[in-house]
Amino acid sequence: MREEKTLGRIGRERRRKNVLKKVLTYAILAAGGVTMILPFLWMVSTSLKSFGSVFIFDVKDIQWIPKSICWANYIDVWKVVPFARFYLNSIFVCCVVTFGQVATSALAAYAFARLKFPGRDKLFFGYLATMMIPGSVTMIPVFTMMSVFGWIDSYKALIIPAIFSAYGTFLLRQFFMTLPRDLEDAAKIDGCSLWGIFWRVILPLSNTALATLTIFVSLGNWVSFMWPLLVTNSIEKKTLPIGLAYFQEMYQYAQPDWGLLMAGSLVTMVPIIIVFLFNQRFFIEGIKLTGIKG
């Protein structure tokens, strides 16, 4: 009898604790969620306000929902700055860099993971060692190289130095190392060439790793800022982030048209958010993969 009572009490206590834990969890989630979403909502709200109505400062009545919604910002923004051109530049540069980096990384990673050749491990160590060097150390000479080559303000400067990375090679090599060798051995016995093994055995087995690297490289290039800023001058060559910064600089000596600026910012954000929503799994897996092994 008494034991049952004690057990009942422990059970009740545990249930009460669980409820408390759930309440606390939801409280933290809600607080975090609101903090994250409010600024974005303010962005959307501002983007729908006309030039004049942004500057109504009435603290009692913060206009989350604009009194008169000004859709025109979303049309005007394409006329004020050549966003379409920036988009094309960004898409072009991003595609070429991503394809180039994934391709060269995969080739090198296969050699580092599976083929035996003199100096292999020393070379790989060299790759690893350079990953620790801050970007600005190499950025300075590469920038001067670009101006010596006469590549400043060309797609070549935006694309070619960005194609080669030790990081991609490292990531894929680590993944290739985990693949079982049986399939390759079987393919070898069947007379498959090394290229055939790479193309028909290794690559198809590495879908996840390749997708992860693709997403990392493309996202990194899509948002890259300092390098394109250094090597582009004319409006025709600017990528989206640089174009957006240029848009802001147009208001250097005047009060910015915040509605237009926020509409422009949203125009640059929304597509990548949609891409992310469809590929979330690869993002998360990729971070786990690189985080734990890197």
Place this chain on the structure above:
Amino acid sequence: MKLKSSEKEAIAGYLFILPNFAGFLLFTLFPVILSFVFSFVRWDLLSSPAFVGLNNFMKLLGFHREAGALVANDPLFWKCFGNTLYLMMIIPIEIMASLMLALVINQKIKGVNFFKTVFFLPTITNGVAICLLWYWIYNTDFGLLNSLVVNAARSIGIHAHGISWLTSVAWAKPSLMIMGLWIMMGGYNMILFLAALQGVPRELYEAAEIDGAGSWDKFWRITWPMISPATFFVAVMAIIGGFQGGFMQAYIMTGGGPEHSTTTLEYLIYNHLYSWHNVGYAASIAWFVFVVVFLITLLNWRFGGKLVQYSHY
């Protein structure tokens, strides 16, 4: 002549790495050497470069006497170094926030995936848009934050003016740190913590529950030690990133001001290279950053292992 299979494999190996290695030589290894040479050179990109020995580093790190007091040869550099360190003080809070969010998201409750996406939004958005958004929120006269602050002050009877978030020396750095916290807390670090939390074996918790351990004990005696490798990794990466950070915020939001109070080393390097055409001096600052990052990595290898508990599972 017929090649042995091992020779064939070696040739294939070189061919496979060739495209990547050519790029590595041209855009990584050669620039590293070149940048080392630059740090002993004075060059404005137009006239021919002049070898100046250790002058760049003397100016960068040296001191001289002025009216009896020691004065840095380049006070701006030291100020920027200080700014960089100051802005990094938010890192522990960022890490704690990431861990807290990961702990919450790791619970099996409804709607968690939605929140995970929301927390991750700033990480996938391009930084310029985020900086512009916060630039607008921090606007002194019409910004959202000042609306909220003034409103709150009035409701308790204080007739206050808005705060000059980005335009006063006192508030500029804290403002950037708050924005940094907002960007970072739900980003990569949260996902890394989440992965680490999911890697802790359930048996440990079950055994602890049988022994009557509460949530608090379970966290400090199981979770915290078990995820310490992830915490260590996150902290090291954040510190290394911190020394190279602050460029975009300075470029978009503050111009490095007011009174250079938000100029970080990275923004200083950019200015020396691009605005003032001091290629050699920019390179010497970049090497300074490298040495700092390198020393931190070494210290981590040497002492980090003792702080971290690696599991035997």
